[in-house]
Amino acid sequence: MRPLRGSPADTDSRQFLTSQTFAISAFATPFTRWLIDPADSTRARATAGPSVDREHIAELREAADSARLWDSRFGGANRKSTSLTEYLYGRVAPLLRGSYSEAVGRDLFRVTAEMARPAGWTAFDAGRHNIAQRHFIQALRLARAGGDADLGAYILTTMAMQSLMRGFTSEAIDMAQGAYQRGNTLDPRVAGFAKLIEARSHARAGDERATSACITQSERLAACGADSEGPAWIGFFGQQRIITDATEAFRDLGNHRAAFAWNAIGPMPSDAFARSRSVRLSVLASAHAQNGDLAQSLHLGRESLNLFTRLGSLRGMEYPRVYGRSPEPWRRDPQVVTCLSDVRKATRSLTVA
Numbered sequence: 001m002r003p004l005r006g007s008p009a010d011t012d013s014r015q016f017l018t019s020q021t022f023a024i025s026a027f028a029t030p031f032t033r034w035l036i037d038p039a040d041s042t043r044a045r046a047t048a049g050p051s052v053d054r055e056h057i058a059e060l061r062e063a064a065d066s067a068r069l070w071d072s073r074f075g076g077a078n079r080k081s082t083s084l085t086e087y088l089y090g091r092v093a094p095l096l097r098g099s100y101s102e103a104v105g106r107d108l109f110r111v112t113a114e115m116a117r118p119a120g121w122t123a124f125d126a127g128r129h130n131i132a133q134r135h136f137i138q139a140l141r142l143a144r145a146g147g148d149a150d151l152g153a154y155i156l157t158t159m160a161m162q163s164l165m166r167g168f169t170s171e172a173i174d175m176a177q178g179a180y181q182r183g184n185t186l187d188p189r190v191a192g193f194a195k196l197i198e199a200r201s202h203a204r205a206g207d208e209r210a211t212s213a214c215i216t217q218s219e220r221l222a223a224c225g226a227d228s229e230g231p232a233w234i235g236f237f238g239q240q241r242i243i244t245d246a247t248e249a250f251r252d253l254g255n256h257r258a259a260f261a262w263n264a265i266g267p268m269p270s271d272a273f274a275r276s277r278s279v280r281l282s283v284l285a286s287a288h289a290q291n292g293d294l295a296q297s298l299h300l301g302r303e304s305l306n307l308f309t310r311l312g313s314l315r316g317m318e319y320p321r322v323y324g325r326s327p328e329p330w331r332r333d334p335q336v337v338t339c340l341s342d343v344r345k346a347t348r349s350l351t352v353a
Contacts, residue, residue, distance in 0.1 A: 022129040024168045027159055027175070030137050034156060035178050038149040042106040049098035056095055057107045063087060064114040068233060069272075071118050071125070084119045085131070088112070109146030113139045114233055117155050124162055125275075127314035127350075132162060150190050153179040154234060157194045164201050165315065172201040187230040189237045192221030196237075196245050203249035211253065215246050236273070240266050244276050248283045256290040259283065275316060278307040282319035289326035297327060298335055302342075309346045317347045 067084045092112050100108055120135030136159045143152035156179040164172035176198035180191050199214035222238055243266045250258035263284060269276040285301035288294075301323050308316040320343045327336045 022133050024171050030140050034152055038152045039147040040144050042102050044102045046099050052095050052098045052100040052104055052108055060111040064111055067118045071122050106146050109142045110148050113142035113151055125313050125315045150187050153186055153190050157197050160197050169201055169204045188221040188225030189230055189234045192218045193237045200245055200249050203252040208253050211249050218242055244280045251283045251287050256287040259287040278304050282323050286323050286326040294330050298339055314350045
């Protein structure tokens with residue numbers, strides 16, 4: 001059976017990479033299609049290409065799990081993370097053009113979507129925003145082809161995060177709300193993560209009431225899914241992640257007291273989530289500056305900068321740069337001057353790398 005024109009089975013290496021810059025409008029069509037129908041039926045496929053079986057699926061599953069864990073710990077600007085793109089178009093794309101049964105095809109699309117999402121996230125982490133956007137669009141398309149609405153909602157929430165961090169706040173709110181739209185049928189943690197990113201988007205928009213309401217919903221959903229055996233890729237979402245994002249949300253709102261209160265609820269993320277740890281340190285550094293405590297602000301800001309530099313996360317360097325605006329009242333203080341100079345040097349170094 002020939003694949004439908006434009007289906008995921010037609011994917012080749014060129015579709016995973018593009019020279020286009022990030023454009024929020026590129027998310028409009030895949031977002032709308034997902035809202036209309038988040039899950040397609042999967043057809044069997046018979047071609048002259050490779051015959052895909054369960055061993056292939058197991059191999060791809062292991063690669064997807066490894067990529068996800070590596071990214072959480074070490075960031076996206078390292079060789080192992082960036083090699084995921086090469087694996088996708090060198091190893092996976094030929095399998096998408098191969099032969100498979102309906103059941104194997106469904107799993108093939110799903111696991112490829114699972115890999116395309118972290119490939120997009122690591123590209124975004126390394127500052128390659130155009131490549132990241134293309135990966136996310138392809139991942140959402142593959143999740144639909146695999147009939148996996150949960151995975152599609154998770155990918156759509158990731159797209160909302162990219163949009164938010166690129167400055168498109170209202171679009172990020174729309175996408176997060178769209179991901180949550182099927183909340184009653186989603187894994188509670190998937191729906192909870194969508195609400196958490198919506199909360200962060202409302203915070204950037206300055207809406208504290210909406211931020212608080214979304215965080216409350218996110219907590220409730222996390223509690224509902226705490227004891228369930230959901231997909232491995234949403235295993236990161238729980239109270240610790242909510243604490244980190246809520247701390248950032250209230251920092252963005254200028255409410256340092258609420259930021260401190262959220263941070264006090266739970267411990268700092270472990271080394272397994274080094275990027276989240278770096279984020280929370282930077283956010284707390286800004287909150288202490290808002291509170292007038294320069295010494296603690298500089299201490300945490302430098303600790304965060306050292307972690308982000310080690311991770312090689314160009315996206316992560318946005319946090320030290322945002323923090324750099326916090327000690328404005330002390331801009332002539334020699335310690336502040338040195339700290340901000342170090343932020344600029346680290347950013348330049350990572351950009352060149």
